[in-house]
Amino acid sequence: MNDATENAKNTQEIETREPLIDVRYLTKKFGDLLVLDEISTKIYAGECVVIIGPSGGGKSTFLRCLNVLEDPTAGEIFFDGDDLTDLKIDINVCRQKMGMVFQQFNLFNNLTVLKNITLAPIIVGKKRLRAAKRNNRKMTSYNKWLAKNKDKIYARVDSKIAKNKRIIEENNALLAPVEVEWEKTKQTIERKGKLLTTYDPKLTKQKLKLVTKIENAERVVDRTHYPEPKTYIQPEYANKKEIVKAAEKNAMRLLERIGLVDKANVYPSTLSGGQKQRIAIVRALAMNPKVMLFDEPTSALDPEMVGEVLDLIKQIAEEGMTMVIVTHEMGFAKEVGSRVLFIDQGKIAEDNTPKELFENPQNPRLKEFLSKVLM
Amino acid sequence: MSFSETITYIWSVRGLVFESLGISLLIALGAIVIGFVIGIVMALIRIAPKTNVLVKVLDKIAQLYITVIRGTPTMVQLLIMYSSIMVSFKYLETNIAVPIVAFGINSGAYMAEIIRSGINSVDVGQIEAGRSVGLSWVTTMCRIVIPQAIKVVVPTIFNEIIILVKETSVVSVIALRMGGVQKWDLLGLTSKMAVAKPATYNAFLYTAAALYLIIVLLLTLVQKCIEKRMSINERRH
Numbered sequence: 001m002n003d004a005t006e007n008a009k010n011t012q013e014i015e016t017r018e019p020l021i022d023v024r025y026l027t028k029k030f031g032d033l034l035v036l037d038e039i040s041t042k043i044y045a046g047e048c049v050v051i052i053g054p055s056g057g058g059k060s061t062f063l064r065c066l067n068v069l070e071d072p073t074a075g076e077i078f079f080d081g082d083d084l085t086d087l088k089i090d091i092n093v094c095r096q097k098m099g100m101v102f103q104q105f106n107l108f109n110n111l112t113v114l115k116n117i118t119l120a121p122i123i124v125g126k127k128r129l130r131a132a133k134r135n136n137r138k139m140t141s142y143n144k145w146l147a148k149n150k151d152k153i154y155a156r157v158d159s160k161i162a163k164n165k166r167i168i169e170e171n172n173a174l175l176a177p178v179e180v181e182w183e184k185t186k187q188t189i190e191r192k193g194k195l196l197t198t199y200d201p202k203l204t205k206q207k208l209k210l211v212t213k214i215e216n217a218e219r220v221v222d223r224t225h226y227p228e229p230k231t232y233i234q235p236e237y238a239n240k241k242e243i244v245k246a247a248e249k250n251a252m253r254l255l256e257r258i259g260l261v262d263k264a265n266v267y268p269s270t271l272s273g274g275q276k277q278r279i280a281i282v283r284a285l286a287m288n289p290k291v292m293l294f295d296e297p298t299s300a301l302d303p304e305m306v307g308e309v310l311d312l313i314k315q316i317a318e319e320g321m322t323m324v325i326v327t328h329e330m331g332f333a334k335e336v337g338s339r340v341l342f343i344d345q346g347k348i349a350e351d352n353t354p355k356e357l358f359e360n361p362q363n364p365r366l367k368e369f370l371s372k373v374l375m
Numbered sequence: 376m377s378f379s380e381t382i383t384y385i386w387s388v389r390g391l392v393f394e395s396l397g398i399s400l401l402i403a404l405g406a407i408v409i410g411f412v413i414g415i416v417m418a419l420i421r422i423a424p425k426t427n428v429l430v431k432v433l434d435k436i437a438q439l440y441i442t443v444i445r446g447t448p449t450m451v452q453l454l455i456m457y458s459s460i461m462v463s464f465k466y467l468e469t470n471i472a473v474p475i476v477a478f479g480i481n482s483g484a485y486m487a488e489i490i491r492s493g494i495n496s497v498d499v500g501q502i503e504a505g506r507s508v509g510l511s512w513v514t515t516m517c518r519i520v521i522p523q524a525i526k527v528v529v530p531t532i533f534n535e536i537i538i539l540v541k542e543t544s545v546v547s548v549i550a551l552r553m554g555g556v557q558k559w560d561l562l563g564l565t566s567k568m569a570v571a572k573p574a575t576y577n578a579f580l581y582t583a584a585a586l587y588l589i590i591v592l593l594l595t596l597v598q599k600c601i602e603k604r605m606s607i608n609e610r611r612h
Contacts, residue, residue: 067507069503069506069507087426092506092509092510092511093509094509095506095507095508095509096508096509097509098507099507099508100504100507100508102500102503102504102507104498104500106498106500106501106503106504107504108501108504108505108519109501109523109608110519110522110523110526110608111519111608112608119508119510119518119519120508120509120510123510123514123518124509267607267608267609268608269608269609280504283508284507284508287508287509
């Protein structure tokens, strides 16, 4: 009984916590082919989510959609409070907080191992330094200007919000009758044994147009804020040399951890697959990401090298890193995963703890899949 | 005119010969630099994801540019540049910019296609990896993809450079001036000598051919060195 209450408490705790990644109705189509079909899931900080499923089921596409390497057709992905599917946000800044490891390693062939690891931290560090300096330089004059024109600017913001709210109201009023009409034209037809619902195309178009207008106006309302005075930003490092030094030190620390310090100045083409993949993992770690995405990290490796890579991933998981892993290694999934998703035909067919999922599968497709894989 | 006399005569005007060679090389070098820059920019525009209207428009312009430049003869382009577009340059005391720009624009179109093919040959995973660590598209291209693409297309680029060096002989159809004094390129000098001393015409042709050949041989040497330097990140076979 005690256990049960504790469990309930834990689940409640998890429910109330803000998810790190919140995927809502994610849909991806390649032409007419539906790869992901309205997938919704939440990934919390500290979780290690393992995704399994038959090939062609959409698991890799799902992972690649998480950091928008594939543009989703529809749906939303919230990561750390930002909607990644929104074209207005700076996707590069979001991606800096998400590490990704690929099946084919994808180390930069023209750079040495050390430069592979330090390239992004140095570029990003310099960018931040420049931004901080620019901010600090303009701070005083901007704040003076803002204080002087405060009323005017605030009034402008107010009128912009009011205008867009009016647009929403007007279009909502227009939308209501159209929607009623649209519902009336609903027809269900049967084709190739499947039931299809169709509507009048003209009305659908009209409805979509209005909905887009409303959505756009809502987005503007969401995004319009009163301008705030700039505050002093303390740059992390004083100059570019320090950034390079810190990045190199961090890279050497990471290389030492995987025991490849002596490979720091060689090019990736001289390394074995296992070494490449471990360096790729370290390269992602060097950005201090909040979440790591692994896209079949061991599928392109020789069997004898799979172990070393999985060990490293396990270590990182134990340190509490949030991870999403697509894999075919069922033993590994069972051991490391705190949650397993079974993705089949573009849908999450089963979502459970590894123990439950492997020992007591509910979905018939999952049963079939496991019987094939675990043989 | 005997053979030795011809040689002596050519030797006596060696200053003019080397000067004309220098002018040919100057035009070629300027054109290569301009062509390379235009080529990289055009290739990036052609390859960029067509996400906004600006890129789409630029892409159309790049396509038009490449089609027109590759579809018309170099000499026609040079003459149009000389007597129509940069016509105010024509009367300047130093009008060597005309052929440099003309050949640069010409070479840019070819370079664009060469570099585009190089970029296409780089594994798309490299771009994905660059984007996944949070680099912007342009940074990924400049720091990761283009260095790898250039390595692939070095032989083709040198092909283009060699063709360009030899094609600068077309410049003999226009009147070049530097500092108000008329100058000739290597082939132009030959024509000039044909008028001044018709008996040496053939000898000058052979001299020009030999000098072009030497330049191309040197370029081939440079190409070899560059290829060797660039292959340090490859596994030796």
